[in-house]
Amino acid sequence: MTSKGNSIIDRFTQSAIAVTAAVKVINKEQLLSEKEEHNFKFISSEILQQFDQHYIGKEGVDEALVEVNHAIAETGTVVLECSNEQVRTATCVAEHLYVIVKASSLVECSHDIVDFMAENTQNQGGYIAFISGPSRTADIERVLTVGAHGPRELTIFIVSDL
Amino acid sequence: MSIHDKIRTKIEDDVLYKNLKNFASSYKQSKANVYKGHDFETLRKRVYDLKDRDINKVMEQFHRFKDNAEKSGATVYQARTGEDACNYIAEVMKKHNSKYMVKSKSMTSEEIQLNHRLEAKGLSPIETDLGEWILQIGDEHPSHMVMPAIHKTRQQVAKLFSDYTGKTVDPDDIKGMVEIARQYLRDDYFKAGVGMTGANIAVAETGTIGLVTNEGNARLSSTVPPVHIVLVGYEKLCDNFSEAMDIVKVLPKSATGQNITSYVTWIKGQNPSHKNETGVKETHYVFVDNGRLAFFEHPEFKEALKCIRCGSCANICPAYEMVGGHVYGDRYIGSIGLILTALYQGDADAQDILKMCIGCRACSFNCPSGIDLQKMISNLKMVVGQKYGINSVKKQVFNKVIAKPDRMKSLMGLGSTFQFPMTKTNKFNKEKIIASVPMLSGEKDFRHFPALSKKSFTKMFNNQIRPLANPKKKVFFYPGCAVEYMYPEIGLAMARLLHKHGVQVDIPSRSVCCGLPAIAAGDPENARTMIHKNLDEMKSPADYDAFLVVCPTCGGAIKHEFLDFTREDPDRYKLSKQIGEKLMPMGQFLEQLNLKFRVKGGRSVTYHTPCHNTRSMDYSAEDLLKNVLGEQFKPLTDSNVCCGFGGTYSLDFAPISNGILNKKIEHIEDTQADIVITDCPGCVMQINGGLMYKGVEKKVMHLSSFIENELEVVPS
Known part of the structure; x- marks a missing residue:
């Protein structure tokens, strides 16, 4: 891996931690063992070649694992095209959301993905989520509290060899 | 309740005082931190420029958005009024037999009083943003655009939640209270037949909206129910995603001091929805005019349509910090709230609240869209001043005294002669103060006033400061009323210092008020009279190295308002411009x-x-x-x-x-x-x-x- 690659991962990690996400830099093999160790009730990932199609209701789900399209270093954001309703719902109601991002799809700032945005909203529908850390609120006395309506925790697997 | 009664109630609210004071100081810090490494001026110029457009451009963006949205099967509705928008939304709910609609935070829905109007039709909109939900349960309105329930304490929220759920709620367990909202509202997302969101951004390029949120409620509201309604004002339109990202870059930073919110959600047209019998979500975009479109054609008021609703004009406003958004604003809050109340609801509704702006200009310098909010408020004050009249005592004073330098001089002279039985010496600093000001009791009595000077600055200057034989430089000094009648020593100290170092100081032969008090009171005619008189008293800028002030308020008036009030008078305008270019505060000249x-x-x-x-x-x-x-x-x-x-x-x-x-x-x-x-x-x-x-x-x-x-x- 080039030194440039390392530094963008570092910058992303720093920003993601600042928004209270957890970041693990792993290789593809380690990703497979992560999958085995966890009990993911919903998986949608090209790398893992698994695309679950069940709907999750209001009861939610403990752990879901979803591969995202991009990650933005400046803000620690993961970018997920989720016009697929099952993916969208799972990422909304999972208690602990895990996401997979290829190191090669990291970008510096949101302006770097404007073409991706335009392409993915070109057709019939489109639903792109920028997710930065867990769901949060500060609406009661401005006390920061995580787990408002969405995931209480967010873990990001950066797959370094992809 | 009169505006003054409302203010009194808020000033006496200790909870509000504490909450807003803490917020103001922590916001300033986090905002400064989050903008570190960015050039705020560059970022806000970008937003200003992309929002700088006329009605033709906006309608072009709208039609582009509409075409793209409709191509994807969505419906685009143009609501002329708030009522029209509410009726449309009610019809969609009825068509789907949906009593319930989950909605995420939308200031536009506050503007058009959507909840109130839907409830009147027997429908039940459910606020899902925690702050908005608290207020809905408590039957209140937001007091801040981004943190709607900032005026409430944990104890008050616990009481509301306890009454609502019938369970005991620990007031110190904020996490527990958030959990209550999570559980109750989770049911609602799945129960509601319709979900509604606002839109922070509407991207014409592909007909996509952007939502900037933290809690995840907008994602759920737009995902779970089979129907999605988007309520949006035309001013949220932009051309493309690059512009959209320019807005996303500043909005969370200026709103809450966050680099980014937990979620920024981009939604285009119709997405799969298994709850809809067609298998596809039914999507409605409701574009609201409600008076805003007309203002795209107004040379000044169109500026207000650049607002991205971050709320930072409230966050840094010292007057907002004292009274909160239930007084400082109406449906919209903060400086932009005063302005939008005038534009959307009419100047009759705004005439009292506009006066609450102290004119410090902090908002103009903090606005991430680069709107000169204070100037707009000042202009609107003059509009309402002319229409509804200004305080009659003030009008008399401006008209008969301040605008007439000789009368002002003799009256002040008279005052200084007759005040002496009423003055005393303040103990510890031996300064002469007015012992008691008649008619100034109760809440107006919170400081001592300086005694009027026995002699005016102009008189003392002419007696004490002799012209220099061979001056190295020459400056023209504008003293202003406070120096002229109360603090001549401030001006004299400066003149002595400059003369000692070879700088000749000249002053106007007669001192005239700079006009700013009349502008602030909403009295443009008297302001114009004062400004024109002033210009006639000023010497030629070509003869001076600098024009100096020791009062930056007068300085600001000369630099900015003199230009505004001489636009139809080429000679005076030119003179104002030349003077403005040479004008500086005394300290800056000393540094030079x-x-x-x-x-x-x-x-x-x-x-x-x-x-x-x-x-x-x-x-x-x-x-x-x-x-x-x-x-x-x-x-x-x-x-x-x-x-x-x-x-x-x-x-x-x-x-x-x-x-x-x-x-x-x-x-x-x-x-x-x-x-x-x-x-x-x-x-x-x-x-x-x-x-x-x-x-x-x-x-x-x-x-x-x-x-x-x-x-x-x-x-x-």
């Missing part, structure tokens, strides 16, 4: 003279930055003082936050003025400095008056008196 100072005594010093120094004259004396004083300089927290004076504002809105002053005094006491320096006679009057009233023994000095008394020039 390159005089080296050293401090004589060992007393510690702090500095209050007058609002109009930095914001109207682009100058602060802080660096000058730091360099000279070194360790003896004690930085003042929130140095550039208003002292609460604002001229007659401090009498019209005494409780707000007093509250702002108290915070200033608190910060001053924290510095433990012996001397407070500022370079505006109005700030001197306010801060010194407050300190004397409270018996706080600190010397308050204008920069010019401080330099004359406490510094000496190092021979070069």
Whole structure:
């Protein structure tokens, strides 16, 4: 891996931690063992070649694992095209959301993905989520509290060899 | 309830005071941190430019958006009024037999009073943003655009939740309360037949909306129900995603001091929805006019449509900080709230609240869209002043006294002669003050006023300051009313210092008010009279190296408002422009003279930055003082936050003025400095008056008196 690659991962990690996400830099093999160790009730990932199609209701789900399209270093954001309703719902109601991002799809700032945005909203529908850390609120006395309506925790697997 | 009664109620609310004060100080810090490494001016210029457009451009963006949205099967509806929009939304709900609609936060829905109107039709909109939900349960309105329930304590929320759920709620368990909202509202997302969101951004390029949120409720509201309604104002349109990202870059930073919110959600047209019998979500975009489209054609008011609803104009407003958004604004809150109330609801609704702006200009300098909010408020004040009349006593004073220099002079002379039985000497600093001002009791009595000077500045200057034989430089000094009648020493100290160093000081033959008090009171005719008279008294700018002021408020008026009030008078406009280019505060001129100072005594010093120094004259004396004083300089927290004076504002809105002053005094006491320096006679009057009233023994000095008394020039 080039030194440039390392530094963008570092910058992303720093920003993601600042928004209270957890970041693990792993290789593809380690990703497979992560999958085995966890009990993911919903998986949608090209790398893992698994695309679950069940709907999750209001009861939610403990752990879901979803591969995202991009990650933005400046803000620690993961970018997920989720016009697929099952993916969208799972990422909304999972208690602990895990996401997979290829190191090669990291970008510096949101302006770097404007073409991706335009392409993915070109057709019939489109639903792109920028997710930065867990769901949060500060609406009661401005006390920061995580787990408002969405995931209480967010873990990001950066797959370094992809 | 009158505006003054409302203000009193809020001022007496200790919870509100504490919440807003804490928020104001932590917001300033986090905002400064989050913009580190970015050039705020560049970022906001970008947003300003992309929002700078006329009605043709907006409609072009709208049609592009509409075409794209409709191609994907969505419906686009143009609502002419708020009522029209509400009826449309009600029809969609009825068509789907949906009593319930989950909605995420939308200020536009507050503007059109959507909940109220739907409830009147027997429908049940459910707010899902935690703050909005708290207020819905408590039957209240937001007091802030981004943090709607900022005025509520954890105890009050616990009580509301306890009544709502019928369960015991621990007021100290905020996490537990968030959990209650999570559980109750989770059911609602799945129960509702319709979900509604607003839109922070509407991207014409592909017909996509952007939502900036933290809680995840907008994602759920737009995902779970089979129908999605988007309520959006035309001003949210932009061309493409690059522009959209420019907005996303500043919005969370300016709103809450976050680099980014937890979610930024982009939604285009129709997505799969298994709950809809077609298998596809039914999507409606409701574009609201409600009066806004007309303003795209107005040369000034169109500026208001650049707002991205971050709420930062409230976050840094000293008057908002005293009374909160239930008074400072209406449906929209903060400076933009005062403006949008006038534009959307009409100036009759806005006439009282517009007056609450103290004119410190902090909002104009903080707006991430680069809107000169204070100027718009000032212009609107003049509109309502002309239409509904201004305070009749003020009108008389402006018309019959202040605008007529000779009458002002003789009246002030008379005042100074007759005041002496009523003056006394303040104990610890031996300054002459007015013992008691008749008719100024109760809440207006919170500071001592300086006695009027026995002789006017102009008279003393002409007696004491002799023209120089061979001046190295020449300056023209505009004293302003405070120096002319109350603090001649401030002007004389400066003149003596400059003469000593070979700079000839000339002054106008007659002193005329700069006109700003009349502008602030909403009286443009008298302001124009004063400004024109002033220009006629000024000497030719070609003969001077600089025009100087010791009052930055007068300075700001000369630099900016003189231009506004001479637009139809080419000669006077040209003169204003030439004077403005040479105009500077005294401190800045001293720095340009390159005089080296050293401090004589060992007393510690702090500095209050007058609002109009930095914001109207682009100058602060802080660096000058730091360099000279070194360790003896004690930085003042929130140095550039208003002292609460604002001229007659401090009498019209005494409780707000007093509250702002108290915070200033608190910060001053924290510095433990012996001397407070500022370079505006109005700030001197306010801060010194407050300190004397409270018996706080600190010397308050204008920069010019401080330099004359406490510094000496190092021979070069």
